[in-house]
Amino acid sequence: GAVVSQHPSRVICKSGTSVKIECRSLDFQATTMFWYRQFPKQSLMLMATSNEGSKATYEQGVEKDKFLINHASLTLSTLTVTSAHPEDSSFYICSARDSAATGAGELFFGEGSRLTVL
């Protein structure tokens, strides 16, 4: 099946620094990728929709200057958490849809990236 890779899987950083998380579709092209945030024992919350070659669409309440999204190619989207603070500590998950697929348009999820801000 289709594979979505996230890197890094775990990252620890100091408060005030910026952290970049990569999301790659390994065997398909994705014009659209999604970024989610998941707190412990909670559901996934959609943060933004990443569109190749254009600006990301952010959900209400998500600061676009805080969470920078770049979708530079059909297989790579990046999420940069700028000036990270402890409250940004969370599990960040991306998903991607195969642009060439017909039918259900299944979303494939990455393994997630655990961010801990000290």
Place this chain on the structure above:
Amino acid sequence: QQQVKQSPQSLIVQKGGISIINCAYENTAFDYFPWYQQFPGKGPALLIAIRPDVSEKKEGRFTISFNKSAKQFSLHIMDSQPGDSATYFCAPRRGSQGNLIFGKGTKLSVKP
């Protein structure tokens, strides 16, 4: 307004038993009804999904039952195994390009 209500929040089942998780939704425009399985520290993975033109779909030990008039769909896990212990999410969607709307999740524990 909560679009998707999932229950129960947690579930404990003995090995070999049947696990049943329910999902109620508000938006009648949803046309794709998947269940995702998530293990700790991992991303969710599609387990099984159904379209509204059928009332039931079975894949191995996993069955989705869909009730369009009641706006509900459920996941049944037959012969539950300890390896099924995970968190399950319903996540209906509108249209092939729509976003998934996740339920709050059900933590399933299957006791040996």
